[in-house]
Amino acid sequence: MGRKVKEIEGGVCAPEGFVAAAASCGIKNPDVERLDLALIYSQYPTVGAAVFTQNEVCAAPVRLSSSYLKSAEPRAIIVNSGNANACTGHGGVVHARTMASTTAKALGLNQREVQICSTGIIGVPLPIERIEPKIGGLAESLSRNSEPAAEAIMTSDTKPKSVAVTVKIGDKKVKIGAIAKGSGMINPHMATMLCFITTDAAVTKAELVAATREAVDMSFNRISVDGDMSTNDTVVVMANHQAGNKTITRSGTGSSEFREALTEVMQCLARKIVSDGERVTKLVEIQVRGAASQLDAERVARAVANSKLVKCSWNGNDPNWGRVIHAVGYSGARVKEELVDIYFDGVLATQNGVAAKTDIGKLSAAVKDSEFTVGIDLNLGKGEFNVWSSDLSPEYVEFNREEYALNRKTTKR
């Protein structure tokens, strides 16, 4: 965290006026007791912003939430795990609308003030009959404890992901809290990742939308676990003006502090998502510099971050710069091979496109940690870009071999 931004406790309920709750519906399997439905609610009016998946095939809840946000500010978010309600046709839209209307009724809201999210398997009908009856009780159990909600949105995540910060804006302390889930399908342009952010900042709608867009670009759009893009990715931010600060506007005071804090919150969760990716053992930051343009730097960073062969080598603690430079070569960026330098965690592996004289033991040591950097200097210009990536493990493949057939058998009963 930067100097102006301090981490605090409380997760998504840390900011004033936000409460949350979770329940167990047996969505994935009626015989297994686990939290799989969460509700987040602002006790005060808000302005909201959201970023949704860019996948052309997107889930019913994504379409509905996006449409609701065009004509109303969000006061509540209802989320289920265990089923993505994607590729479920008209029935899926009906189910998403039922989740919204039931939540709205329980909280005395307009249906359009509810954002709806689902995460889990694609193509299996949502068991709405197990979800709908639980929503009333969920609304009654809202509290300042954000932990059950963080747990309920998990799918193959191994840990709940939550963070909260405080940042001084003028003479007031503003809080930002968040929960997220990630795991499979983590990719640039977002992933099967959900992130819900609350803040008590007073902020204009325009500034919140711009700040959210920018923070997503600096965080969730720079992570890559397996190069796939989900049908359900969603980031929702609600701001309820309870901190008493002078309203933050696009070019006014407080904007830079607020954006910095929001970006740090999202980057913190982005890193947690990558390092908790399915069967991931390494968090690797690709740092590209010296590119002819920022776009070229981004091309290089993403090509390296998504190369299966590069990711395999990280899993084996192998300082294989040959695979890195070949991904640099096919990235589409302007590259002069004889100028390329590559570093593993700061240790020079490649100088001017050929093996540096660094001892192989030193290079192997540099890639042994569970977190390291890969620095790539194209020595052509000033373009820079960074991406957080992970290794690819045999266990990842094993884990992802048989989801659909197994789930069809489970849900058919």
Place this chain on the structure above:
Amino acid sequence: MGRKVKEIEGGVCAPEGFVAAAASCGIKNPDVERLDLALIYSQYPTVGAAVFTQNEVCAAPVRLSSSYLKSAEPRAIIVNSGNANACTGHGGVVHARTMASTTAKALGLNQREVQICSTGIIGVPLPIERIEPKIGGLAESLSRNSEPAAEAIMTSDTKPKSVAVTVKIGDKKVKIGAIAKGSGMINPHMATMLCFITTDAAVTKAELVAATREAVDMSFNRISVDGDMSTNDTVVVMANHQAGNKTITRSGTGSSEFREALTEVMQCLARKIVSDGERVTKLVEIQVRGAASQLDAERVARAVANSKLVKCSWNGNDPNWGRVIHAVGYSGARVKEELVDIYFDGVLATQNGVAAKTDIGKLSAAVKDSEFTVGIDLNLGKGEFNVWSSDLSPEYVEFNREEYALNRKTTKR
């Protein structure tokens, strides 16, 4: 094979006037005896055509061969496995030139009439001192047996890859022979793949260049094992006019038969390369139709062929159409989710974007074979494209974990 094209024996030496040989130099490891140097030679003057890697980082032999081909027709191809001579700086260029000049001297050719190819690890200096002394003996042992050469160019291939065909052009039988190697880094726009093709056809240079380009686009540019693109990919074709046919020209008689035969030869080898990809258990043909344009169809086919999650599901015999449709969604093509149909080996899995009523057992059976098709109909237009892909196995990842460190240790001795 089509009706006009018949498969025959003899590989790259099947056409009149072509001979080959192989030798063991201990390039990867001086203590291990295996064939790792091959020579192919035309006893008569030729015209030649070649397609090289599009990777910006390309190996010294690729640069040299490409430059030679601009001013001379190729009479010989010298190839080593075990070391790619890529990212090896000026020393690499000197070594590639030595391979060419030594071969030329042994055969009484001009240096520019030799094509040079290397395949294997990137970034390790080529042990030219173990290769150069073997070239003289190689030239003396040239024969009509193509099998040793097919074996010598293998890296992690498990089988040699060779094919030969005959096709009637006018009243003459023309032969085309070929050997290839593939395995890791197999990708659209070619791979660490080498393919050497010989033909006794009489054909103009212009027609040979155009036919080669077209056949590569219909074959090697449509395969995908791991989405990486190598620094060394090369296809070289030599035609020596010994069949006695009327010279084939771009629009003259025989052109369509010749192109069909050349395309079938390359497609046959392309399929062999995919199914022998590193630790591959499935050969999957993605057949896209109904796209708004051919480019859109290609985008969809490549997105599905390269999705790690889709490839994992094939490894597990999982008919996971949800992952297929989500890759369709992020491909960049125009997609109407509610129109998409997906078939596994002809069995309907997805109709109008949602699960078809097909029994899950039937779907699972459809993806159980070592070869099957995935049909995707976007129902939007007439664009079609097909790609050959493979599954992604835990064994692939294990196999690719530690190459560089191990090889550095081996080659340092």
